[in-house]
Amino acid sequence: MMEIIPDPIFSVLPVVFSEFGTTAEFRSAIRIGSGHINDTYKIRTKDPGLSYILQRINSSVFKDIPGLMQNIGIVTRHLESKIISGHPDAVSFVVLRVIPTTRQKLFFMDEHQNYWRLYNFIEDAESFDVVENPELAYRGGKAFGLFQYLTSDISSEVLKETIPFFHDIDKRFDNFSRTIQNDPENRVKDLFWEIGFVKSREEEMKTIQRLVREEKIPVRVTHNDTKFNNILFDKNKNAVCIVDLDTVMPGTVLYDFGDAIRTGANQACEDEKDLEKVTIDLNLFQAYASGYLEKAKKFLNQQEISYLAFSAKFMTFIIGLRFLTDHIDGDHYFHVSFPGHNLQRARSQFRLLETMEEKFDLMKEIINSIIEEK
Numbered sequence: 001m002m003e004i005i006p007d008p009i010f011s012v013l014p015v016v017f018s019e020f021g022t023t024a025e026f027r028s029a030i031r032i033g034s035g036h037i038n039d040t041y042k043i044r045t046k047d048p049g050l051s052y053i054l055q056r057i058n059s060s061v062f063k064d065i066p067g068l069m070q071n072i073g074i075v076t077r078h079l080e081s082k083i084i085s086g087h088p089d090a091v092s093f094v095v096l097r098v099i100p101t102t103r104q105k106l107f108f109m110d111e112h113q114n115y116w117r118l119y120n121f122i123e124d125a126e127s128f129d130v131v132e133n134p135e136l137a138y139r140g141g142k143a144f145g146l147f148q149y150l151t152s153d154i155s156s157e158v159l160k161e162t163i164p165f166f167h168d169i170d171k172r173f174d175n176f177s178r179t180i181q182n183d184p185e186n187r188v189k190d191l192f193w194e195i196g197f198v199k200s201r202e203e204e205m206k207t208i209q210r211l212v213r214e215e216k217i218p219v220r221v222t223h224n225d226t227k228f229n230n231i232l233f234d235k236n237k238n239a240v241c242i243v244d245l246d247t248v249m250p251g252t253v254l255y256d257f258g259d260a261i262r263t264g265a266n267q268a269c270e271d272e273k274d275l276e277k278v279t280i281d282l283n284l285f286q287a288y289a290s291g292y293l294e295k296a297k298k299f300l301n302q303q304e305i306s307y308l309a310f311s312a313k314f315m316t317f318i319i320g321l322r323f324l325t326d327h328i329d330g331d332h333y334f335h336v337s338f339p340g341h342n343l344q345r346a347r348s349q350f351r352l353l354e355t356m357e358e359k360f361d362l363m364k365e366i367i368n369s370i371i372e373e374k
Contacts, residue, residue, distance in 0.1 A: 009039070009056075012110070017043055017054060019108045020099050020118040024050050037061050037246070037335070042121060051121035052099065056114055057107070061333065062246060065115045067160035069106040072245045073098055074158060075151060075221065082150050089295065090150055094122055094232075094241040122241055125232040131264050134287035140231050141291030143239030144223070144260055148253055151221045152299040156250035159221060163247065166224060167255050169209050172318060173202060176325045185330045194324055194343075197350050198317075205317050208254055208307060216303045222251035228264040253304055257292060258311030262319060264288050265312070266352055271345045278351040280312070280359060286366045293370050305371060309363040313356045320349030 014026040024045035033040040039056040062068050076098060082090040099118040101108045108116045131137045165171040176198065180188055188195070211217040223230075224247035232241040263270060265284040268277040289308065297305075326333045327342035334342055356363065 013041060013043070013054065016108065016110060016116050017052070017118070019101050019116075021102050021104070022052070022099055022118070024052070029054070043118075049123075051123070053119040053121050055117050055119070057117060057246070059113070059115050062162060064160065064162045065107060068162040068246060069098070069117065071159045071162060071248050073106050074154065075245060075248050078154055079147075079150055087150070089146055092238065092240065093146065093150075096120065096122075096241065096243060096245065122232055124235050125240060127229040127232055127243075129229050129263075129269060130267065131228055131284055131288075134283050136233075136237060137264055137284040137287035138291040139233070139237065139239045140228055140264055141260070141288035142294055143231050143242060143291075144226055144256060145292035145295030147223065147242045148220070148256060149295045149298055154221045156219045156221050159249050161249050163249070166247065166249070167251060167315075167318060169205050169314075169318060172321055172325070176321060179325050179328045183328065185328065187328050191324070191328070191343075194346060194350065198321055198324065201317060205314055207310065208252065208314055211303060211307070212252055217252050217254065217307070218301065218304075219250050220253055221248065222253060222256050223248055224251050224255055224259075226256045226260040227262075227270075228260065253296065253300065254307055254311035255315060257289075257296075257308050258313070258315030259319070260292070261285060261288060261312035262316045262349075262352065268348065268352075270348065271341065272348045273344055275347065275351040278348050279355040280352060280363075282359060282362060282366065285312075285363060286370070289367060290370050293367075297371070305367065308367050309360065312363065313353055313360065316349050316353045316356060320346045320353065323349060 010029060013029045017026045024047055027044045027046050029041045029043050031040065032042050037058045041054045043052040043054050045051065057065055057068070059065060076095050079090070079093065079095045080097070083093060083095060097120045098106050099120065100106055106117065110116065128136065131140065180195065208217065212219065223242065223245070225244055230242060230244040231239050232243055234240050261280070265280050265288055267279065267281050267284070272278050323334065323342045323346035327340070327346060331342055336342055
């Protein structure tokens with residue numbers, strides 16, 4: 001029989017938990033979540049109705065954790081103030097609350113320089129990696145549109161850019177080129193098609209960044225990681241909370257909408273191996289866009305609306321580019337479950353982009369028809 005070696009991290013969780021400002025007593029912990037970056041644990045306390053989310057923040061990815069937590073604190077307090085004040089659009093929303101440490105800090109650093117944070121646990125909530133139907137897509141779109149609307153009165157200047165150049169396509173292309181040239185794992189020789197796919201779309205994919213530089217598209221407070229599984233739904237499948245706020249910082253709403261469509265209107269998983277299953281579902285796209293614009297139309301300008309459909313192509317491309325770059329570089333950024341995982345992810349994203357390109361005119365028509373109806 002194979003010996004199961006316990007994860008030593010579980011032995012330190014009670015000690016870490018005790019550093020935060022809660023009187024609850026630690027009972028047990030389980031690892032949860034499917035995120036690529038942080039380590040996430042559900043902490044059960046001796047009070048049966050009280051649980052928390054304890055996370056070890058990846059300091060290799062996030063270099064400015066004080067700034068990151070400052071951003072999260074600003075946004076969560078702002079959202080909570082809207083709920084407390086009875087804002088009509090916020091009454092059904094639940095906000096992640098950052099539980100401060102006993103020293104009133106938003107994070108705790110242990111003796112090994114691991115960074116930890118504690119959130120309230122939202123009971124009876126679930127997330128979805130794949131969108132089941134248009135109604136769920138509509139509710140998810142409405143949730144992210146509401147998140148953007150409720151934070152649209154925060155000046156982006158008060159937030160720090162905790163991951164410099166996160167969606168900066170020029171920097172991503174530069175990094176891609178350097179990684180190809182260095183080829184540390186000798187993988188480039190097997191990637192002729194993928195590298196050609198990227199290079200043939202380079203100029204088109206610089207469009208949004210050019211419009212931001214020209215100040216035609218404004219910089220706002222944005223989530224920057226709007227995968228559909230970052231929405232929590234209650235037992236009735238009503239969207240109640242937006243999670244994974246690590247990348248909240250200045251950006252454009254197009255990044256948020258585009259990434260949501262990338263995951264929310266794709267009927268396959270992000271790392272689907274069978275590329276025949278990968279396609280954009282226009283019914284899901286229409287439903288998500290309708291829910292999103294129900295809230296977001298209140299503050300978007302015309303240029304932002306005009307490029308919503310294109311943003312889905314852009315975000316699918318840039319995420320695929322990042323997966324491919326990390327594969328060539330030796331898989332240092334994203335967690336991988338098996339050899340070639342990042343390449344499989346990249347190929348899935350590139351196939352999704354191809355289906356968007358095939359249906360792009362229809363996607364633009366759908367956005368226009370929703371705007372006219374609203």
